[in-house]
Amino acid sequence: MLSFIKLDNIPVLPKRENNLNKFSTYLVSSNSTRGLTLQWKYLPVLQRNIKLYESRHEELSQFFTQKDKIVEIVNFWRKVVLNESQLLADWEPRNKTQLACEHLASYFEEKCYWAAKNLCNGAIDSWEEYFVIARLLIYNPLKLREILAKYQNSYNANLETYVSQVLINNIKFSAEINRFSRWRLLYKKSDLELQEALKVLGIVEPEITQIIFARKYFKQVYLMNKVKNPARSTGKKWVAPDEEDFEKSVQYYNVEKTLPRTPHEVSANSTNVTAKQIKDWMEICIKALENYPKSILPKFSLEALQSEGFEARAELQTEMADVEWEGIFTTEEIRDSRDELVKKVNSVLSEKLQVMKSDHQKILLLYYGLGLNQQQLAAKLKINQSTISRYLAKSTIQLLETLAGVSQSQAWVKQYVDKWLCREYKAPVHSDLIQAALVSAVKKLASEEREILQLYYGQTKEEHKIANINIEETTRRLNKAKNHLQEKLIGEINIWIKEYLEKWLSQHYKYLVKSAIKNASKSGDEEMTLEEKVSFLERYVQN
Structure with missing residues (x-):
């Protein structure tokens, strides 16, 4: 894994040296003493899929060995995405279309970076926000398929330029009417997505269930006090909550946690939570969800995608969690x-x-x-x-x-x-x-x-x-x-x-x-x- 430091307010985009990397890696960020850096991280399932096609698909194999055949590789995966009814060869994976979407999303990571950088005017906070907006679009399989379907070769621009423009327009639209807010992100995502995002961030039970339970009541308070507030104009940015919102949320939490229908992980701890704890939990949620595009491919389940209205084929999971019985059996x-x-x-x-x-x-x-x-x-x-x-x-x-x-x-x-x-x-x-x-x-x-x-x-x-x-x-x-x-x-x-x-x-x-x-x-x-x-x-x- 290679990393590069930033030369200005925006971190430098590392290079991907070969075609394999360009279709099997995704960007992750990290903070160091030198500031924010970006790294390309390999996605094993995509690497395995490319190796499979290199060994069984002669034409695609030749494309991967030639640096100037990047357009041909993009078009190959694009055709797979747009032709879901095609017959599978006996060696091809059953989630062929999903993997094709993931290969293209990996490739378009760079377009997300540059679209965000071209619009942020050097402001790191704006760049991070715009980059998340772009990635949310690219990593949505339905939206990506829609983008690919609308593109036509008769356009004056090639596919890469077309995708870049779509990303820029999407960022402008979201930023112009101030729809994209970290609090809107917290409000809109499903419990399944949040649960998996928290797991990726390293949060474990029982805190995951407690956080999701807290968000339930925070959303109710935030909706009435901020989103539906008559003083807020339609289309304006979802403003940050204030201390009163967290105080009201904690009241609901502490009352409801004693009811029989409450999740066990919540009711098992009789200690009352505080407004500060609710606030800290909501910040953790936002941090986890902002990393959602970075983790959606390797970590997020079909159920989480479907809860957002997505349709995708998930790779079959054959591993099952084995229940330990007194620690004596393999x-x-x-x-x-x-x-x-x-x-x-x-x-x-x-x-x-x-x-x-x-x-x-x-x-x-x-x-x-x-x-x-x-x-x-x-x-x-x-x-x-x-x-x-x-x-x-x-x-x-x-x-x-x-x-x-x-x-x-x-x-x-x-x-x-x-x-x-x-x-x-x-x-x-x-x-x-x-x-x-x-x-x-x-x-x-x-x-x-x-x-x-x-x-x-x-x-x-x-x-x-x-x-x-x-x-x-x-x-x-x-x-x-x-x-x-x-x-x-x-x-x-x-x-x-x-x-x-x-x-x-x-x-x-x-x-x-x-x-x-x-x-x-x-x-x-x-x-x-x-x-x-x-x-x-x-x-x-x-x-």
């Missing part, structure tokens, strides 16, 4: 352990079914295998419906008891809850089914139980330092809250076990019915009526 071991558990469940359930009474087996087979309801079963088997219901309930209870013996939730739930409270209470992993259940359970606890958890695990206060509560009472409340969490988690696990059993029985018996009927008739089960199927399956169970 990813492969976790997978093996899970597979062994599935095999064990299949085995014990199958064995339990085999030793059930034939009447119970018959009802289960017809109920889950053919999908007959209790009323239909009663009519077909000439048995009272209450008997059918009793048989099903008894069979289900036996199977649930068998599954409960496998899961042994009573044995591990207490230890899991204790570890979760200590490790993940302030920033739970919502994608983890058990942790999500615990977050939901916390919200259903009594207010004094939630409060003690917030003080002890949210603020990590020691027992003897919790105000107005002695150690014995603190211990009692903590144990009570933990016991309730354990009970609720076990209840949720029992619901999961029941749902799992229903799905397992349905899949098991449907497969059994299909196989049995297929073996009985060469032409398939279409030749059997429902009555014939019932009669056949009754005999099948007896045998």
Whole structure:
């Protein structure tokens, strides 16, 4: 990575030596003792894509080896962007069009720099603002495609000059009516974009959720006090908020954070935030969002783009976050352990079914295998419906008891809850089914139980330092809250076990019915009526 210092108020644009760099790097800024500098940073996914085409596309490969073929390379990616319906070669990536947009955006980074510099009159603040405006346009795949589609070879200017003029016009338009404001940027961006921008900036949970929650109420106050203020003329710049706006925002935040619908990461910390903290958080948001164009390609998801109305094809992500289980399993071991558990469940359930009474087996087979309801079963088997219901309930209870013996939730739930409270209470992993259940359970606890958890695990206060509560009472409340969490988690696990059993029985018996009927008739089960199927399956169970 090469960097260059500025010679005047505007940082110097580093050179990109070859065609590969011109279509696979993007600008990042950094502050040093010598002032603001710019650097070209490689984007691995774009480098890999170029290498792929160099090895498989003979014509494009030749373009990349010749410095004077830059126009041909630009036109190649432009045609890809504008012809989304084209057939893919077997070696081409499925997100070919998206990558083509990214190659062109990388190339037009220089045009953004020069468009901003030509309009800023040497003022560094203006240059930074104009540069962000230009990049927001280039990195919007829909806008970029629109620019490319409007360009025609009949124009007197070439494509690069045309794009430069579009950027200049866009900057002039935004700057002339003062629409582009850092506070407008903060207000307009979606929660998904802000969440990912904060992650790129290095902010982590639970602060990310707290910041997004704070912005929600800041936006409400800012909209009414500043944007919708009758004193503000339409089209004028979105002015900076004042201290009163932050004071009002913090009032909403501190009141709303105690409500059940509030995100757990917010309610887990009972400490009231201050107006200064809200202000600092909003400045962090702006900083993260101003870096959004610099990070959109490698970091931002399809969901974040779509939340802004964009349409783009995202590169498939095959990596999944593995949940650490007591820190003793590798990813492969976790997978093996899970597979062994599935095999064990299949085995014990199958064995339990085999030793059930034939009447119970018959009802289960017809109920889950053919999908007959209790009323239909009663009519077909000439048995009272209450008997059918009793048989099903008894069979289900036996199977649930068998599954409960496998899961042994009573044995591990207490230890899991204790570890979760200590490790993940302030920033739970919502994608983890058990942790999500615990977050939901916390919200259903009594207010004094939630409060003690917030003080002890949210603020990590020691027992003897919790105000107005002695150690014995603190211990009692903590144990009570933990016991309730354990009970609720076990209840949720029992619901999961029941749902799992229903799905397992349905899949098991449907497969059994299909196989049995297929073996009985060469032409398939279409030749059997429902009555014939019932009669056949009754005999099948007896045998």
